Every structure is written in structure tokens, then in C-alpha cells.
């Protein structure tokens with residue numbers, strides 16, 4: 056039985072799935088972000104400004120897709136100071152670009168940055184207020200509303216949010232978890248969360264992992280504090296079209312990368328499962344690993360200053376899932392999603 060997991064015959068488009076502009080608390084306009092990211096080889100940005108859904112279809116053309124999206128947050132009500140509060144942030148990416156539902160809206164609360172000055176904001180004035188509640192039940196309701204209303208829902212930056220296993224282990228139903236939040240890493244947090252992601256998988260959540268920038272651009276692009284271009288997701292699609300990109304998101308046809316503001320991460324050129332083995336081909340790498348939920352991990356390492364560009368691994372057939380990581384000489388990484396063996400066998 057053969058299953059193509061990353062297809063060498065289709066193109067993988069570079070995407071930043073978490074981005075802030077002057078619409079909320081970012082420093083660049085959406086036009087500047089499109090220009091600067093395209094100059095770095097990106098084809099897709101999800102403009103996830105806080106709390107207000109602004110349509111960006113005017114930015115989409117044959118070489119760029121603007122994903123219509125927004126980020127919602129809910130924080131502990133009682134805590135001595137803002138920094139001590141646990142908070143939960145979720146991004147909502149519309150699967151259909153015509154979708155114009157602004158979920159969990161409140162006419163007075165949760166409004167960040169310049170949202171109120173945008174015309175789309177006025178559209179929602181008068182809609183019934185939604186009270187967000189920081190609890191597993193309240194957060195799961197926000198996730199459920201997103202899924203039911205046609206959004207791809209991502210759970211963001213748990214480290215920055217001061218959330219840990221006791222909190223996120225109770226969240227369910229989201230499509231993806233941020234495994235890398237580059238702006239948090241630049242600021243000093245260690246938001247590179249393979250372990251947390253795998254804990255979510257082990258609880259039975261069939262979630263994807265993404266890497267994002269969550270950029271606000273308070274520093275220039277050539278400053279080491281630049282929070283752009285470090286966390287990105289490579290999305291496979293036959294063509295660069297809105298609906299094909301969101302279909303690939305839902306189906307998990309992507310892998311994610313962590314480089315930095317100047318350097319690309321390694322590339323995964325193909326990944327194929329066949330009869331109990333996985334075959335991976337990559338750009339120049341120092342190390343390629345496979346991990347399972349069982350006590351079974353394997354790696355192929357470069358020797359004597361050489362690089363590796365492929366590996367073949369036996370899959371532990373008793374495992375529930377496996378995933379691969381590619382690390383290059385500078386330590387930059389590419390992460391695959393987890394693949395569940397039951398899914399592979401059933402297709």
C-alpha cells in the first residue's frame with residue numbers, strides 16, 4: 056500500500072498563517088506586508104488582525120492569496136496584573152472567501168488597536184454581544200463556533216499565553232496548533248512546541264501543526280528583532296487559488312518550517328509511505344528523524360561534514376502516529392504533520 060504524504064509533483068506555496076497589520080496592532084499596512092512577504096518568496100498571508108474580520112479579497116491575484124481571517128483571545132478574568140493572566144488566542148481562517156461571519160463579537164470588549172476605525176468594523180455594530188469565558192468550556196465553545204461556521208481554527212502560542220498541559224489538554228476540536236510562533240521566539244519565549252503538540256496527539260486529538268510569524272513589525276526587516284519570515288508553512292496545491300489552499304489546510308497537505316528573518320529552513324521535497332516504510336527527500340540536511348507515540352525514534356545523520364538529502368525509515372506498525380523532522384547545518388528545521396496509521400491504512 057502506497058500513500059503520498061508530501062507530493063513532489065505539486066507546488067508547495069510559502070504561507071504566513073498569523074500576521075498583524077495596522078488594522079489592529081501591527082506597524083505595516085496589509086499592502087506593505089503583501090509587498091515585503093512576496094519579495095521573500097511568500098504566496099499566501101492570513102491577515103489575522105485582532106477581533107475584527109476585514110475582507111482582503113482586493114489583495115488576491117494570480118501570484119498571491121490573502122486568506123480572510125482574524126484572531127480572537129480570551130483571558131483569565133481575575134489576576135493581579137496583565138502579565139500574570141493566562142490567556143488563550145485562536146486564529147480563524149475562512150475556508151470560503153465569501154464567508155463574512157465575525158464570531159464571538161462584542162460591541163465594547165476585546166477591541167485591539169485600530170479596529171474601530173475600519174469600515175468593516177461598523178458592519179458588526181449592533182450584533183448581539185458574545186461573552187468570552189476563560190475556561191475549557193468557554194474556549195471549546197469558541198472553537199466549535201469556528202468549525203461550525205466554516206473556519207480553519209488554530210490554537211496559538213501556548214508558551215507566550217502562559218498556558219500549559221492543565222489548560223490545553225482540555226481544549227478540543229481545533230484544526231491545528233502553532234508548533235512555532237516566531238515573534239514569541241524573537242521576544243525571548245521558547246515557543247517551539249513539538250512536545251506540547253505530541254501531547255495533544257497522545258490525547259487523541261487529530262490536529263495539524265503549523266509555524267507562523269505572528270508578526271507586528273515593530274522593528275525593520277534587517278533588524279535581528281524583526282519578527283517576520285522565521286515561521287512559515289508550505290502548503291501544497293495544484294494551483295494558487297483560495298479554495299484550493301484552504302482545502303489543503305483542512306486535509307493537512309502541508310509541512311511547516313522554522314528559519315529566521317534572514318535564513319530559510321530546510322525543504323521537504325517528498326514524503327511517501329509504502330508497505331511499512333517512509334521515504335523522505337529533502338534539501339541539504341544535517342539530520343532527519345522520525346518519531347512515534349511509542350518508544351521508537353530513528354534518525355539519519357550526516358557524517359564527516361557531508362549532508363543528507365534522503366532517508367528511509369521503518370514505521371512502527373504498533374504506533375498510532377508518526378512524524379518527521381529535518382534539521383539543517385545551522386539548526387533550522389522543517390516539521391511534518393503527524394500521520395495517523397489508521398488514516399493511512401483506511402485510504
Ligand SMILES: [Zn+2]
Pocket residue numbers: 126144211212
Ligand atoms: Zn495571539
Ligand SMILES: [Zn+2]
Pocket residue numbers: 073074075126269
Ligand atoms: Zn497574533
